[in-house]
Amino acid sequence: MVLRRTVLGLLSAAACLAALPLAGIPAASPARAAGWPERPITLLVPWAAGGGTDATARIIGSLLEKELGQPVNVVNRVGGSGVVGHTAIAKAAPDGYTLGLATVEIAMLHWQGLTPLTYKDYTPIALMNLDPAGVQVRQDAPYATLKDLVADIKSNPGKHKASGTGQGGIWHLAIAGMLDSLGMDPASVPWVPSNGAAPGLQDLVAGGVTVVPCSIPEARSLIEAGRVKSLAIMDDAPNPIFPKVPTLKAETGSPWTIGAWRGIVGPKGLPDDITRRLTAALQKIYDSKDYKDFMGGRGFGIRYAAGPDFQAFWEKSDADLGAVMKKVGLAK
Incomplete structure (x- = not known):
């Protein structure tokens, strides 16, 4: 019995030690694991299947699968003039397994009082499309x-x-x-x-x-x-x-510019290493003949901006649209 208790005590102590990070070395989170992605990724689309946003998401998703080596499942989350889908993207766990294709409406919806969400609630990864007016x-x-x-x-x-x-x-x-x-x-x-x-x-x-x-x-x-x-x-x-x-x-002489845009984003707080890997993959996709042929064949415009550049683009779009909505009495 003494031997059995001793062995059990040693096993218990070993288990406790294994659960603690080594001194000076932070515990690795699953999202930062070197093997990411280790399972399928969900790409949320705030608009219905069959439209331009859905088509753009599906070509990006199919090419992203080849770059990351994991399935990318496009899921349409529709409703509320885009509120439902954009909310689902923002509320997802920031672990790299749920991404979204944000659209220009996210720079408009909060001005209309339909949602409190703004660009501050997301991790901007890459602008992939712009169709100017x-x-x-x-x-x-x-x-x-x-x-x-x-x-x-x-x-x-x-x-x-x-x-x-x-x-x-x-x-x-x-x-x-x-x-x-x-x-x-x-x-x-x-x-x-x-x-x-x-x-x-x-x-x-x-x-x-x-x-x-x-x-x-x-x-x-x-x-x-x-x-x-x-x-x-x-x-x-x-x-x-x-x-x-x-x-x-x-x-x-007017400097006014505006267009419908789409970009890949993650929830706020997406780990930097995952963001960097996604940015590199999306840059490669954007530069590919497959992407350019697909978008050009459907008449969709393409525009690329990553990370801080996408953030600055998004912020300007938000400010410009808000100013105009105030002018026409649509902002609350």
């Missing part, structure tokens, strides 16, 4: 340039109507911000809500509205069909597909 009119519209259109808006406030998304959506804010940057009342072009750029463009072709400030890729088929023309793009450089379409700044 353009200014589309009918092909037979009597405006050869954006300057012509702006002059007519100034002379006839209320004459022109615009569409392309719901009230307070990204394209509504695009034209409101453009007008404000030109010293004009954003309400001088009334907004006609629609379920997206496609129905807005159809209304444009039918003559129901005169302007659709959506992205050029969304209008691409109608532009190529000779039914719609783009007068300017709200970006720092022309669109590679339509290089002859000038920037807003080149046309008017």
